[in-house]
Amino acid sequence: MPRSFKVRSKKAGLPPGSLVHIGEQKREETRVTILDYDEAHVEEKEAETVGECFPFKDRPTATWINVEGVSDVQAIERLGGCYGLHPLVLEDILNTDQRPKMEDYEQYSYIVLKMLTYHDPSGQVQAEQISLVLGQNFILSFQEGKEGDVFGPIRERIKTGKGRIRKMGVDYLAYTLIDAVVDNYFIILEKLGERIESLEEALVVNPTTGTLREIHSLKREMIFLRKAVWPLREVISSLERGESPLVRESTRVYLRDIYDHTIQVIDAVETFRDMVSGMLDIYLSSISNRLNSVMKVLTIIATLFMPLTFLAGVYGMNFKYLPELEWRWSYPVFWLVSIAIGVSMLVYFKKKKWI
């Protein structure tokens, strides 16, 4: 539900570029880790203060500064100052309700992504904002700071020097970071796919009000997912086709690959949406069907017994002159007639395919 603009209003009235953290605070202190590498060496370091990052700025090596937790406004302002970030970029880093976007500045490109996590019992998908600043020889990445991220294997690869990552520049690193985020979407989709699958089964076997609520909740997850994924397409397409000198030709082919993945994710989300709304139709039809079968039972019972009850009522009348009452075989005849009526009703219903 309105997961995304809850506290935006606290910024209204402030001058543009005012640095205020917007969003749920997911981590108390800010944790800064530096990974500096070139083909030959690699250096990892956890920075106590933001100031420790500054010396890396002028080194020719590739530097990846990862900031977890964006509620410490001062620290981020200082870092931004050192790396020459525009106040609006800093503002966007702090406001964690951005939609995915890409903006070219002269010295760097600024990219906003959403990292998604799936909460297992509730089935809710949650988003964490990832901001990337891609410079000539550095990448700054800002996470909201929930425990855990999807970048672990990348760090490992850099440290061990496996693959081509150490040989390629920071643009390739940017690509691998985005790729990790997008690859993670497939896991979310798989989880949602399982949920849909089990929901479809429930729908066929025994649809309840809970099924309806589940459909509704899935629909909302889809709306949420869509918002995170659709804009990505444009982001990556503009990275790929963009004229930014920060992205080398050799990296573009990889970006095209992520672009394909993004399209695949969007495709899947749209397919899910189609499926979920199809399920609502099925649910409604099955309710109607059940109403129909309930009504048939009622109608059959009423149609069977109403004439019979009337008949019994007739011979319960106290008229003095009611000849049948005196007859010897009245009672057995009454039963015969009753059973005949009952059977003919049942035959009629059978013919109408009600039973």
Add this chain to the structure above:
Amino acid sequence: MPRSFKVRSKKAGLPPGSLVHIGEQKREETRVTILDYDEAHVEEKEAETVGECFPFKDRPTATWINVEGVSDVQAIERLGGCYGLHPLVLEDILNTDQRPKMEDYEQYSYIVLKMLTYHDPSGQVQAEQISLVLGQNFILSFQEGKEGDVFGPIRERIKTGKGRIRKMGVDYLAYTLIDAVVDNYFIILEKLGERIESLEEALVVNPTTGTLREIHSLKREMIFLRKAVWPLREVISSLERGESPLVRESTRVYLRDIYDHTIQVIDAVETFRDMVSGMLDIYLSSISNRLNSVMKVLTIIATLFMPLTFLAGVYGMNFKYLPELEWRWSYPVFWLVSIAIGVSMLVYFKKKKWI
């Protein structure tokens, strides 16, 4: 409802450029305030007559003339005359049912926006038209004149000289004005978001006819909001990409920022629309569900008692030769049979999952 073109018809037949005020008159007299500033000085002044604005025209300083109330046609005509506004611009300023738009004229750009306010008990969103005329060194802003606007903090910032506002030109001022209007949308969205949230809860707990009316009314607010917000996207995008020399390069990056916000607002409105129409589906399903459960109760009761009533009717018959009547254990056997029928019915319903 038809909140927007109610009295437009009174213009039909008049020559183009005829100055007639269209819309609800929200304020009797027109109030004109002048704010003239450059980096070094600032001068604020409430003008008695429109004439007091004229001297500011030729000053090199930045001048912001804010007009509240647009029903005094003469005053606005005179002001327009002094600042060289095209008759069609004046017409548009007076007709408060414009949709947001941007028009480039040679000497100035004309921008129409909608300032929204949320009325708390009724939950209605209302719009006030803001017209901005951005010239080389002046901005004219026209409001319909309801009490209060969203520009207070900007005035404060100019007067105190906080931030970069005094150092940048009038194009930056235009940006801050638009930004204030757009930022205000987030507050409206938040309010609507809360309403949707509480409606969703009501929908789950106890949907009533009132819920339906609330859904319907929310839907209408969305239609209304959409009309105010969608065109804005184009307005700001054409300001940003436009070739107007009035907007300096340094300001464009800020406009891109508002553009992002606008997209976010549109996104939110669309998400809300999706949610609200999803709610209608849920409401309809829950009505059907309830009908189902009502019908089940009826069917169970009827199916239980109809056979029994028939049976009681049978032994209420006055046939002379009805052997069971004479038997000693007829009555207890009758009850046993009745209970057996009742229990077997209930077991049947249990098996069918009706109870």
Add this chain to the structure above:
Amino acid sequence: MPRSFKVRSKKAGLPPGSLVHIGEQKREETRVTILDYDEAHVEEKEAETVGECFPFKDRPTATWINVEGVSDVQAIERLGGCYGLHPLVLEDILNTDQRPKMEDYEQYSYIVLKMLTYHDPSGQVQAEQISLVLGQNFILSFQEGKEGDVFGPIRERIKTGKGRIRKMGVDYLAYTLIDAVVDNYFIILEKLGERIESLEEALVVNPTTGTLREIHSLKREMIFLRKAVWPLREVISSLERGESPLVRESTRVYLRDIYDHTIQVIDAVETFRDMVSGMLDIYLSSISNRLNSVMKVLTIIATLFMPLTFLAGVYGMNFKYLPELEWRWSYPVFWLVSIAIGVSMLVYFKKKKWI
């Protein structure tokens, strides 16, 4: 309903450019009025024969020839011959089921518009086709010829010389004619808006089958209106942006103004459509709601009285050995039990919120 292509078929098989009048004949004879003016003079004249128009062709003054009634094929053919109109243009003038369009020919531009009128008791919107031929120094306008048009005030303005109309060329006159037609749409919209408003009230107070029919009929008016209005957007946009030398630069700004109005009209039509289809949803929900409440009444009554009737039936049985029959307090106890059953049922329904 199929108001627009009813008799088109009578043209099938004829060679292109065959002049056949298509559409309802709204006027018997053709009436031609000429208005010739420049800044200094004005001359108005009702032409007996079409031939009287010919001398005006070569005058440098602006000439507006207005033709009411297009069923006199010969007259229109002669006029077309004199002013050099292409056979296809003449064909389109006669076929009154065109959609709005603009076509540039070398010597002139041809514009088709729809003038709408609202018929008050039935609430039907009807269209009359207006064809404009804009030449270097003349305008030919063709109306189907229903009594009355929206051009009265324009004639007045030309004759009295009020405003800038006499100073500007025929392109400005074309603009004012189109503007008059578009302004008239607002009146139609207002009327429809009122109808929607009163329908919404009826929907809340007491929805009947008549409400449904009204919704349906409004929907059809919207479909009809849409067809008249949507293409207009392109017409005016291509007039404004077109490279036709017939439209002077100074007139373009006015065309932009009509363009805005057209967008406003389209917006309103779309909003109305949204509202009307929302109303259908509400109507359906309220039917379901009512069914629900009817069924509840039935269920409550049946559930109350069926057990009681059974009980009464039991003690109406004629068993010889039925001990309760002999007891002294049986009857009052029966009533007590009955009332107890009734009350507990009601409590149960109360708890289920059915009553």
Add this chain to the structure above:
Amino acid sequence: MPRSFKVRSKKAGLPPGSLVHIGEQKREETRVTILDYDEAHVEEKEAETVGECFPFKDRPTATWINVEGVSDVQAIERLGGCYGLHPLVLEDILNTDQRPKMEDYEQYSYIVLKMLTYHDPSGQVQAEQISLVLGQNFILSFQEGKEGDVFGPIRERIKTGKGRIRKMGVDYLAYTLIDAVVDNYFIILEKLGERIESLEEALVVNPTTGTLREIHSLKREMIFLRKAVWPLREVISSLERGESPLVRESTRVYLRDIYDHTIQVIDAVETFRDMVSGMLDIYLSSISNRLNSVMKVLTIIATLFMPLTFLAGVYGMNFKYLPELEWRWSYPVFWLVSIAIGVSMLVYFKKKKWI
């Protein structure tokens, strides 16, 4: 219904350009007629064998070769060989399930159209494929060969030399052929319009299951029609704007005219679709409405008689001590009470507007 790709599968696996006739065989032998003309002369001839067409190829006069029946593969192959048609064009001529399209080849343009016919009792629209090959000085037209076509009046015009058709080239002839096909659509639309109109009336007066089936069948006709008409728009637009030297400048204005007609047809089809789906809504509402009124009758009856039946049951009980039984006025009082209950129920229902 799957009217269009039923036997396509028999081509799967064949090399491209394999000439196999696909579609229902509508005519046994192939009939070839030649119409050769210029401004001065005209020659009509029914060809016994395809070979008779060959001499016309090199004549400077305009030649129209019309082929009815496309199941004689050899004949068409020979004709194609003589006129230099690409194997793929021949393949497309034989496969009668093409969608309308236009393809430029170096020496000629290939156009596929659908000629529609309306079958009166069933109300089904059927399509026949028309292939046109427009060369420098010849037109080949291929029809599937059902009895009758829409080209009769054109032949007449060529033979009598009426109109400008003999003076203009084959491109103008191509235009008249397309125009005849499109004009014919209006007749189909008119028929469908009448069907819709009568359906709407039935819907208001007495909607039955037949109405539903009719709505459904109309919907399918619309889907079918759409497929034939939508692509036409692009076909004609690319003919008009195309750079093909085969289409002279003077003919383009006529093509623009057909383009307009096509848009009109599409418009009408879309309007019909809107109307038909609106009718489904109305149908569903009217079913619900009727269910409502049925249920009201049931509820009123049950609510009236259930309490009364209970009351009668009470005084049918055989309790020894049941004081009312002995009273003198019990019976009349019983009736009075019964009537009072009945009347008050009716008043209640009246108030609830159920009766």
Add this chain to the structure above:
Amino acid sequence: MPRSFKVRSKKAGLPPGSLVHIGEQKREETRVTILDYDEAHVEEKEAETVGECFPFKDRPTATWINVEGVSDVQAIERLGGCYGLHPLVLEDILNTDQRPKMEDYEQYSYIVLKMLTYHDPSGQVQAEQISLVLGQNFILSFQEGKEGDVFGPIRERIKTGKGRIRKMGVDYLAYTLIDAVVDNYFIILEKLGERIESLEEALVVNPTTGTLREIHSLKREMIFLRKAVWPLREVISSLERGESPLVRESTRVYLRDIYDHTIQVIDAVETFRDMVSGMLDIYLSSISNRLNSVMKVLTIIATLFMPLTFLAGVYGMNFKYLPELEWRWSYPVFWLVSIAIGVSMLVYFKKKKWI
């Protein structure tokens, strides 16, 4: 259902270009067949090891290497190494959940297609991924390796030298391969068309819950089909219009032909979708209709017998003073009245058209 991204997640975290087989393993060993040909000779060979393919690389003849089964990662890597394929291409070949796409690399073009098969009892459509690598003088094709493919006739044509296939280059071979895949879609469509047709009949004759499930399952097949077919349009259009020197001018006309077929397939899928969702509407209406008729039966029965039962109950009362009980003709009069009531009810229902 989520047939397409089930195991994608096992790649998350791996470096890009990591070769992991994704998808169901459809075949254990990889089978490689080589077909080398020019106009004069043809050589077919089943390769034991991938290495046997290498010598063909530098031959000027056209070489088609077909690989069935993509789970042997090493073999594919070696083949890719020899033919200079980019790691991302190899990755895509192994990941069998790609959507159709075309990518130009410097030395070759990479094309992904979906080959569909229809499983007859279940009616499910299944997809197998076909990857084509089109080089200067070679084509590599990779299939997932299910038994059987659609390329048999093409092999035959190459071997026998029938048609133009041996004279044209590998680009023409690529075209025939794609054409075979697309032609195969028509067979699938035909099967689905038959299913829809039989479903429509079932819907009219006797709609059951099974019909609903069938509709739902068809809807899902459509969603699945759409995903395989829609992107194809872009693939082929970019092949046709692309500037790749690998595709000769003479082949482009054939690609245009496949493009047409693709559009036809898409058209058919969309038509099917429309039809299937129309069927859901019909199904829902027919359920409502049946509910209506059930309720009518119930209402008629209840309305008939309730008053009669009441009447019988009245004369079953034991009042001492109940004059009718003593009358001579009470009983026959009772029956007369009962029948009169019954008949008048039936007349009433007849008039209301319920029976």
